[in-house]
Amino acid sequence: MTWDRPTAGCPVEVALAAISGRWATLVLRDLMRGPRSFSQLRAGLPSLSAKVLTERLESLVAQGLVSCSRSPGFPVRTSYSLTSKGLLLRPLLEQLYRTGEALLGEFPDH
Template identity: 40%
Template sequence: MQLKDFVMCPRFEKAVDLLSKRWVALIVFVLISGPRRFGEIESCLSNLSGKVLSDRLKEMENEGIIQRTVYPDIPVRIEYSLTAKGAALAPILKEIGSWSTEWIEIGSTM
């Protein structure tokens, strides 16, 4: 195939755009192990502000990657979990983890 014949698939481009937003892939990775509350997600990801986490969770919910479940406890308890669409990313992220273990050195730049 020649370069002039190459056309980027719009779905692939949208997927890469979504997953390349700062923190999105890491939030998915945190939720692979199961539902978590806001504070738990925030504590797993150092240097992530509550505002940015809130924004990313809303975006991911709108994309159908996570679901927000509100439990009518006192006080109200809210948990975030992966949808089937979000869980389908688990093998991809685990492969990236395997690749990074083999090829990425801590402190290196690409």
């Protein structure tokens, strides 16, 4: 392993790219709780616009981290869920949370 400069094939860069993008970690966090509809995701993240949520979901689907399924009938129901690849991010997100808590505890005035 070399630390000279990041490369596209670097496992750390791949993991960071998977969670990059504004709101991506929060969308992934909500999907860790199980499948969600678009409206459920919006309700859980009220500050997130529909446009940005749509962009984030499209990006996560394109990366193979989230799957999108649509039910037949009217109205069409869309459900988003983590793929097995997306579930691999759980330990990373949990560790980021614990690290953030520790940093907040160490620097309470920030």
